[in-house]
Amino acid sequence: MLRRPRSRAPDEDQLRPTALRLLAQREHSQQELRAKLSQRGFARAAIDQTIEALCEAGWQSDARYAASYLRARLARGYGLLAITAELRARGVQPNDIHTALTEESPDWHSCAAEQLRRHFGQPLTAELRKKAYRHLIQRGFRHEEAIAALDSLTEDD
Structure with missing residues (x-):
């Protein structure tokens, strides 16, 4: 969905609630969350700081995102090569991908x-x-x- 450009920058005090609202809808990788918040006009430094705080608090986890994404793509009939390529494209680190694959261990x-x-x-x-x-x-x-x-x-x- 395309958004109209905002006439003014959003308030920085809305950054955390916006990020939490996005995470409440579904898991997001750090890269996805960063992109969505950036599209909404928040400053890069504030986004990085907020994402780091959300990771420390356990609200955002690339490992949890990788596991969730893996289960969803398995259910839709995708194989290992496609799933790992898609996760890499979404900024998930190889060790998080490996952990998700090990825990799920699909046949x-x-x-x-x-x-x-x-x-x-x-x-x-x-x-x-x-x-x-x-x-x-x-x-x-x-x-x-x-x-x-x-x-x-x-x-x-």
Whole structure:
């Protein structure tokens, strides 16, 4: 949603309540929160200070954001490569990504197979098998996971 530019800068005493309101709606990475607050016209130094205070108080956590994001993307049928790339693009540090993946420890082969069942749900012809493979690769699954999922779908039928 595009916002009209403000005619004056917002009051700095509104920074913390605005940040908390954003965090109450859903988890945000530090980078996302910084961008949203910056769009609202708050000063960079004040934003950094506020985000640091929110992290110390436990209101904002990139590790918690990574875990939440991972669960949401798994539910939508995305693979490891896509999820990690998206988290990196959102400014989440690799150690937070690794922690989230370790705690969740998804079975990527079964996730890929489930995505195929949901998306195709029928016996796969040779042409449809190629399409299914491309679908899984575009969703961020690795080659081995895509092949295993295709084989499991063929074996079940």
